[in-house]
Amino acid sequence: MWQLRGSLSRILDKYLPAQSLKKRLAIGMSWVTAGSLFRQISNFLAVIIVARVIGMSDFGKLAVIQSTVLMISSFGQAGIGLSTAKYIASNRVSDPQRTGRIIGFTLAFVGGVSLAIGLLVVSCSHLLADKLLPGRDIAGDLSLSSVWMMFEIISLIQFRMLAGLESFRSCATITSCQGVLLPIVWVTSHYGGVTGAVLGYSAVSIIGCLVGQVMLQKECQRLGVPITYRKAWGERSILRMSTMVWLSEIAMNATNWAVGILLARRPDGLAEYAIFNAASRYQNVLAFLPTRIFHVSLPVLANLQAEGNRHGFTRALVGLGVISLLVTAAGASLLMLFPDILMSWYGKGFGAGSDVLGVVAVLCVATSVWTVASAGLWAAEQSRQMLGLDLLRGSILVLLCMAGGATTARGLALAHLVSYSAGGILLVWVLYRYLRQPWSADQPAVRADL
Template identity: 25%
Template sequence: MPDLVLEKSCSARILTTDKVEEKESGGLIGGFYWTALNMGFTQGSTFLAAILVARLLGKEDFGKFAILYSTLLTVSSIAQLSIGTTATKFMAESLPHNKGRAGRILGFSASFALVSGCIASTALAALGPFVADRMLYAPEMGKLFFISSGFVLFSVLGAYQAGAVMGLHGQKALGIFAMPAGLFHVGALVLGAMAWGIVGVAIGLLGSAVFRWILQAKVLRSESTKRGIGHDIRHAWDERAVLTRFALPAALAGLSTLPALWIGQVLLAKHATGFEAVGIYTAGNNLRTMILFLPLALNSVGTAFLNTHWGARDAVRYGETFWKNLGLTAALLIVGVGIIVMFAPQALSVFGQDFSSHSAEVVVALMALAALPEGLAVSIYQIIQSRAKMWTSLWLVAMPRDITFVALAFVLTPLHGAVGLACAYLSAQLLSLLAVTGITWFIGVKVTKALHGF
């Protein structure tokens, strides 16, 4: 395996291709602009839809909506097996010098997403009534799981599409199509709630996922054709090593994380205040998501460029991209957390008058503070991801963080309700930041060792 000293011996063609891709996509800042626009419409539409649904349904049905949506996202995340992240990394890494491999990665990702999505959707439709009756003690939710089960299939397909487009540095195209997708999401959920209540919201979630899948399919076809890359289904199995070396450990981390969050919400639903407490916690969680959406947009672009620089053997840009990304992330987080903490009562009021209380303000403050270590950990984690140290991150980051969250949730939620669950979340994110920083310090930021290919 050749040394990656990244000096004059590196191929001029590879470095030139790397520079061309960065120029065409607008670099880190240009990509950030379009990704922020994309995530702004996506997260903004999710946030706006949550507010409007809360006002239309009330706290109890909004709590049911939160459980439904959380369950759909959990199942989708498990079914994805991190195929979106995998597509981003290996499409970006292969783009400068190996478009044949990029086509095989594209074919493998598409095939896997289709099969996995179908299996997961069918499983949710079949097991949804059991989960609703035996775990949530809300048998009426079984119908909701069945109606919206198709959301999982199109969510998995959409994840591979978005990941591949990011790896192709097609942030601009995703940003342009984000507005109609976001508007459709809000309209589908609101009209569904007005027409058929919580059942209509479930139908709206399915319709929104289908519409986004259609738009992203057009974007992926355009971006891949422009770069001369097609879906190589015939030789896709040649890239199966990415499953065991990268996708599987990344997916196991997701298998740990989202179910842990779901368990926390279920514990809260069983609290004395029931779904009302879930509604308050969800409001705080939505505000945390608002804080994170710009840092996450920046880091999704940083991930693509770090992997492209890694594949192109460009040590200088690799380091520059990491430190610039980390500095901008920290600045965005500090501003966002400060605004939400200072204006917590006003932020809560947008969900409705019955969401305003001292305990709800405490929940918002705790969830906002949790965004700081969470966002910093995401930024520093880019080094671990670009080196494909996914098994290390699973055992030393994801598992300790999620076990800590669930353990603290079991202890604190029965005692303090939504405030206790928010404390558990903050504690888990602080532990995650310490673990990610330690691993990154150990493997180092400088790229001076061998390139670990597949």
């Protein structure tokens, strides 16, 4: 841990002359990266073991259920996670009382939304199963996954709120705890197949959510932030930004999910989707650093933007972007060198997807640029521009797949690569134009309720 912190500190030293800013980013990145890395490795091992136990066809079914859970979980947050992190970061020092009301409102809102979504999924499980995979009989597993969805939504929000408080050690504790619990999935899938895997993931989400709530209350007490539900409805103004974030997440996650289902519904689709999902797991491993950079940099960049500190904002964003790009490119090169071996780890039949992994390796670089650059636009409150870019990227992906790009796993991977590359170029250009605008060093802080 200390070696990681020292390495990050040396890299950021070139870009971040302010010692306090450099220290905040280095400490945050070291904790969050360590916790996320452990969770990603545990999750990766769990997926490999589950795939070898249940086989390619059932792994394809599980991939469809899991992608649906993650899509609905993201949808169920209503975009409030990102906006809450920003407003907590902007107010935690200047107005602890309001910060406590924001946390109370967010927990109550998300709790109600997650319960409503869980009940809706249970009541519509048969209809949803017929639409996703006709004749595959996954309605029961979808009903069970409603518990997984509910607690996953709350857990994601807890992580975002802790990031807004810059309690990065607590974030690492939560992700590490979830990683330790993942062997539960190994056991349940061995005895129960797809249904057992769903039950295992649900158990991990429930325990992780309980740990997250304990950590959140502990950190709020330490920072003098009183979580309150009285008058919390007055903080509903944070939903204004949440609406844009919500629409942006729909554009990104729903389109990714939809094109995957388009592939899975084909006659040989489950095998192809299983290969695509297996290759994408390597992408998830490489994406852990850009994703954690996003969570760590958002509250820090939001503070810098509120202070009118364009110089610090730019240097922090560039420094973190360089780190993300170098690490991701190094990892992607390994995927391109050993695709056959890496895909064969999943078991019989997966070795045929080595060419898919080669495309995914390049995709990892494109998504890392997108992830870090989007943190800059969100922190700068350029929500409309970010929504437009997400819609553009999603539209390119859907059009490519409707034109025949979703007939094979490799075609779907190529469609993702083209959409993220085109969208990433535009995203960097929009961010560059924003940073070129004059910022006044003594301008008043941006109001959090705008």
